[in-house]
Amino acid sequence: MSTSEQIGVVVGGSLTKSLEVRLDAGHSAQLGQYVMTPLDDETRLLGMVTDVLLQSAESGPTAWPPPAGDDPGSRLLREVLLDTGVYTAIEVNPYLEVRAAGESTRARRLPRHFARVALADQDALDRAFDTGDRPAISLGTPLGMADIQVAVDLERLFERSAGIFGKSGTGKTVLALQILDAMVANSARSATNRDRNVALIFDMHNDYGWGLKFQGDGGGERRSLKQRHPSDVSVYSLDANAPNVDGLVVIGTRDIEPEDLAILQSTAYFTSLAVEASYELRSRFGRDWIDELMADDPSPAVIRRCSLDDGEEAASWARVANKIGIASGSLDSLRRGLRRIVRREFVQSGGNQFNQVIDHIVQTLQGGKSVVIQFGARHGSDLTSYMLVANMLSRRIWEEYRAAMEKAAGDVSKEPDRLVIVIEEAHKFIDRALAGQSIFGQIARELRKYNVTLLVIDQRPSQIDPEVLSQIGTRFCLQLDSEADVEALVSGMSGRAGLRQVIASLESKQQALVFGHALPMPVVVRPPDLTRDSAPGASLRTRLGATEAQSAPATPRGLYG
Amino acid sequence: MNATPRVVEAGLRDFQCAYETYVEDPFRLGQLVAVREGPAVTFGVVADIQSGAEDPSRPLQSQGEPGQTAAEVMAENPHIRPLLRTRLIVACCGHAEGETPRSALPPMPPPLLALVEPATVAETIRITSDGAFLALLVDSSVCDDAVIAAAIRNAAPAFAAGAYDFSVRAGKELARLLKAEPSRLTSILRGVAP
Numbered sequence: 001m002s003t004s005e006q007i008g009v010v011v012g013g014s015l016t017k018s019l020e021v022r023l024d025a026g027h028s029a030q031l032g033q034y035v036m037t038p039l040d041d042e043t044r045l046l047g048m049v050t051d052v053l054l055q056s057a058e059s060g061p062t063a064w065p066p067p068a069g070d071d072p073g074s075r076l077l078r079e080v081l082l083d084t085g086v087y088t089a090i091e092v093n094p095y096l097e098v099r100a101a102g103e104s105t106r107a108r109r110l111p112r113h114f115a116r117v118a119l120a121d122q123d124a125l126d127r128a129f130d131t132g133d134r135p136a137i138s139l140g141t142p143l144g145m146a147d148i149q150v151a152v153d154l155e156r157l158f159e160r161s162a163g164i165f166g167k168s169g170t171g172k173t174v175l176a177l178q179i180l181d182a183m184v185a186n187s188a189r190s191a192t193n194r195d196r197n198v199a200l201i202f203d204m205h206n207d208y209g210w211g212l213k214f215q216g217d218g219g220g221e222r223r224s225l226k227q228r229h230p231s232d233v234s235v236y237s238l239d240a241n242a243p244n245v246d247g248l249v250v251i252g253t254r255d256i257e258p259e260d261l262a263i264l265q266s267t268a269y270f271t272s273l274a275v276e277a278s279y280e281l282r283s284r285f286g287r288d289w290i291d292e293l294m295a296d297d298p299s300p301a302v303i304r305r306c307s308l309d310d311g312e313e314a315a316s317w318a319r320v321a322n323k324i325g326i327a328s329g330s331l332d333s334l335r336r337g338l339r340r341i342v343r344r345e346f347v348q349s350g351g352n353q354f355n356q357v358i359d360h361i362v363q364t365l366q367g368g369k370s371v372v373i374q375f376g377a378r379h380g381s382d383l384t385s386y387m388l389v390a391n392m393l394s395r396r397i398w399e400e401y402r403a404a405m406e407k408a409a410g411d412v413s414k415e416p417d418r419l420v421i422v423i424e425e426a427h428k429f430i431d432r433a434l435a436g437q438s439i440f441g442q443i444a445r446e447l448r449k450y451n452v453t454l455l456v457i458d459q460r461p462s463q464i465d466p467e468v469l470s471q472i473g474t475r476f477c478l479q480l481d482s483e484a485d486v487e488a489l490v491s492g493m494s495g496r497a498g499l500r501q502v503i504a505s506l507e508s509k510q511q512a513l514v515f516g517h518a519l520p521m522p523v524v525v526r527p528p529d530l531t532r533d534s535a536p537g538a539s540l541r542t543r544l545g546a547t548e549a550q551s552a553p554a555t556p557r558g559l560y561g
Numbered sequence: 562m563n564a565t566p567r568v569v570e571a572g573l574r575d576f577q578c579a580y581e582t583y584v585e586d587p588f589r590l591g592q593l594v595a596v597r598e599g600p601a602v603t604f605g606v607v608a609d610i611q612s613g614a615e616d617p618s619r620p621l622q623s624q625g626e627p628g629q630t631a632a633e634v635m636a637e638n639p640h641i642r643p644l645l646r647t648r649l650i651v652a653c654c655g656h657a658e659g660e661t662p663r664s665a666l667p668p669m670p671p672p673l674l675a676l677v678e679p680a681t682v683a684e685t686i687r688i689t690s691d692g693a694f695l696a697l698l699v700d701s702s703v704c705d706d707a708v709i710a711a712a713i714r715n716a717a718p719a720f721a722a723g724a725y726d727f728s729v730r731a732g733k734e735l736a737r738l739l740k741a742e743p744s745r746l747t748s749i750l751r752g753v754a755p
Contacts, residue, residue: 057740058740058741058743060740060741060742060743060744060746061743063743064743064744064747066747071754072754072755073750073751073754075754076728076729076732076750076753076754077732077746077747077750077751077754079729079732080729080732080733080735080736080746080750081736083733084733084736084737084740085736085740085743085746
């Protein structure tokens with residue numbers, strides 16, 4: 001047992017709910033802190049403080065509280081009653097049994113009454129969060145334990161999809177950047193594709209490419225991925241005039257398929273009937289279907305394919321709709337929506353420019369480089385552009401990955417690097433109505449079958465399809481206001497009542513509750529600061545306490561990638 | 562004249578002692594006293610003090626001229642004092658066999674006619690420091706709240722600079738003992754406060 005100072009004793013509780021610990025006089029504990037208590041000589045139970053309670057031993061002191069005056073009698077009475085008639089207790093969710101030797105296991109036993117409880121020390125947390133020699137990402141310091149560090153196993157983090165959730169301004173982007181920075185740094189020093197992760201980042205507000213507009217203390221700009229890892233990150237933009245980019249994303253009208261429009265229903269561009277009609281029109285008019293529909297009147301090719309050349313009356317889109325059995329209102333809706341899409345500068349009539357972009361991005365990703373797709377000032381606030389491009393690119397790249405994985409047929413050396421697709425405003429893609437049509441719902445559900453997982457960044461987790469959300473393995477939860485959002489995140493977790501309390505108590509910045517697949521137990525952390533001079537890969541650890549810079553460099557990836 | 566009282570009635574839970582005659586400055590209410598004779602040193606707290614005629618059938622009559630003080634009347638009537646007695650009731654609150662004091666009843670009553678002396682500062686600290694002695698006082702039939710408050714108040718100076726901390730510690734022990742009687746606790750602590 002550690003020599004950490006005792007803060008209280010166990011006075012009750014339950015394995016399925018929480019332990020009640022009465023605090024010793026003069027001690028306090030914070031929500032989210034880790035505490036430990038002995039189970040036997042070799043094992044400690046590690047848990048998290050999920051509530052702090054003011055209790056009274058009897059009703060007397062609270063029914064007749066001591067006077068508030070400062071006279072000696074009142075003062076003495078108050079001091080006497082503290083920690084006797086009234087006292088402070090904490091509720092502790094028991095999570096892990098930490099052994100002096102061997103692996104930690106899920107808590108299945110409780111300590112005895114009056115077992116001493118102390119704040120967890122670095123040794124206990126090292127054993128609980130042990131990542132061995134595998135690369136890990138520093139999560140920062142647990143709440144109220146400024147001298148203790150915890151880290152998450154990088155491979156386990158991206159083994160399944162992960163999510164960063166929090167309301168606007170809570171630090172989601174900074175946290176995501178630190179995670180991606182560590183991931184890119186690790187991939188750069190990994191010799192084999194088995195150890196490498198690459199990211200495809202749909203960067204709505206130009207935060208992950210060249211520089212991040214930092215809104216924390218001091219403001220200004222922080223170096224983003226391209227500046228930190230110039231040879232390991234490529235930046236693409238939808239904006240033809242964007243600086244510091246390696247390529248442009250251009251979409252030809254021939255590249256757009258009905259599946260790509262389905263996702264835009266939530267933006268009110270298309271009705272569901274219009275999307276239904278698009279499948280029929282695509283099948284009748286071929287790859288030029290959009291260009292055909294953009295014409296004021298049906299072209300001779302359309303007239304021929306719809307058998308309207310009977311000379312009875314002038315060909316019109318209303319007749320086309322009637323002829324092929326769709327409502328003319330649906331066709332009008334479809335044409336209106338398409339017109340709004342093709343107006344965008346990155347959408348060009350005809351051609352299949354998009355395939356070249358896809359090829360280039362896939363080659364870049366399979367070469368071990370991460371890709372940032374910037375939407376820039378012009379398109380960053382345009383959700384339709386973001387959803388269209390993210391969905392189109394992800395669908396096709398996922399298909400490439402699926403083909404590559406099937407071709408590799410289990411030969412790990414031939415499999416592509418693991419891909420993490422980063423999307424913001426994820427609930428727009430994978431809400432209840434669209435999760436079945438969005439490629440992101442499919443990626444989340446198929447786990448890493450095709451070596452592709454998601455890192456979703458979102459403010460409204462309650463809007464995400466519950467089935468998809470349940471596949472988000474590791475969750476970084478910053479401050480959330482909506483009870484529905486909090487409930488959606490902790491649903492299905494053991495001790496969720498306590499987790500709800502912890503989330504409710506998070507501060508508006510730089511505090512996150514992290515829990516799920518990659519961690520043995522939830523942890524409330526203060527993520528590391530993102531300073532102007534923080535080194536590339538600063539959050540990467542080969543083991544707790546050792547930064548990448550302190551680790552022995554691996555074979556340069558350039559030789560392999 | 563011997564100004565040290567002796568045990569005149571003894572039980573395990575309390576005993577009475579008496580001075581040979583009437584004294585104006587007997588032990589104080591709540592004072593910790595010790596009987597150092599017998600198999601164990603018995604400690605107790607003065608729970609009551611009574612002065613009056615030795616023979617209850619011959620009660621003291623009021624005497625003296627207007628304006629005279631009690632001391633002046635006594636000096637003018639020296640035959641009165643031998644007819645008077647001062648008696649104390651002491652509630653037992655601990656004992657010591659050898660060097661180890663215990664906040665528990667003595668194994669047997671103190672011997673009759675044994676001398677009753679003030680406890681030393683060291684004894685006071687050893688018997689009272691953890692507040693456990695209060696359990697016997699709370700249960701004693703001869704102690705009321707004023708006695709308990711006086712006992713704490715009288716013991717506190719033995720702790721010098723730690724007197725207030727002792728009062729808080731003793732108060733917490735009382736709070737535990739009187740958890741179902743908050744109003745009683747309040748009244749005792751009002752009597753303890755400096």
